[in-house]
Amino acid sequence: MPDLFASAGAGTRHPGIHVGIGGWTYAPWRGGMFYPEGLVQRRELEYASRQLTAIEINGTYYGTQKPATYARWRDETPPGFLFSAKAPKRIMASRRLAGTGAQVEDFVGGIVELGDRLGALLWQFDRGQAPSPEELAAFLDLLPAQAGGRHLRHALELRDSRLFTPALLALLRARNVALVFAGSDEHPSFADTTADFTYARLMQSRAGLAQGYPAAELEAWARRARAWAEGGDPDDLPHLEPPKPGSTAREAFVFFIASAKERNPAAAQALLARL
Secondary structure, X not given: OOOOOOOOOHHHOOOXXXXXXXXXXXXXXXXXXXXXXXXXXXXXXXXXXXXXXXXXXXXXXXXOOOHXXXXXXXXXXXXXXXXXXXXXXXXXXXXXXXXXXXXXXXXXXXXXXXXXXEEEEEEEOOOOOOOOHHHHHHHHOOOOOEEOOEEOOEEEEOOOHHHOOHHHHHHHHHHOOEEOEEEOOOOOOOOOOOOOEEEEEEOOOOOOOOOOOOHHHHHHHHHHHHHHHOOOOOOOOOOOOOOOOOOOOOEEEEEEOOOOHHHHHHHHHHHHHHO
């Protein structure tokens, strides 16, 4: 009988590219859609982390966990696997962003229990939230460069088109914060590179396709992910400024999020197979 918890070809994948889904608890994934028939729910993270190379924790947006919970998640996943975590809504929706330092510190202080499984922290401003450049700069200055003896990576997702300017890119580059590329028809999507890693959230899975995306689109994402990891800047994606390819390798995170959520694990696995 095959080992359901063996890593699926992890040794052959591109080491600088991390591909996954949002969360791991979703009823339609059970019963054979993603999780094998009969798999107990308490082992779903263990299984998912051996089929994918990353998971974005979305539950942290609604409430942080105890440090012991993060430590348990760390211990249930294999070496090389990475979590990203979405920052709490209570921080991101604050009317005084510059005054959220204690809350940022509290969130980061717990999440670092993920240890070497911590990939990046996602700071998302939702549609309609448009902090001024001064407010945004003051907030970004609160994000620590390291904690618990570990280097931290921060990614910023914006959903108000007014915020996307060359000045925004300069602000992020000065702080080594990645601008999230939102592969979406609903939100602004710009792929300018602003940090030593990239972060893409792809939101266009189709329910009628077994792998969520047509093969040609998955091939294109594999090509773009390789380009990002090798220091490139794919010129077939929208940019605020002309693409700026470099020669320094960087890590790339690609998550299949929302849309036809039941198809996202298959999309992630299909992309990993191409890598």
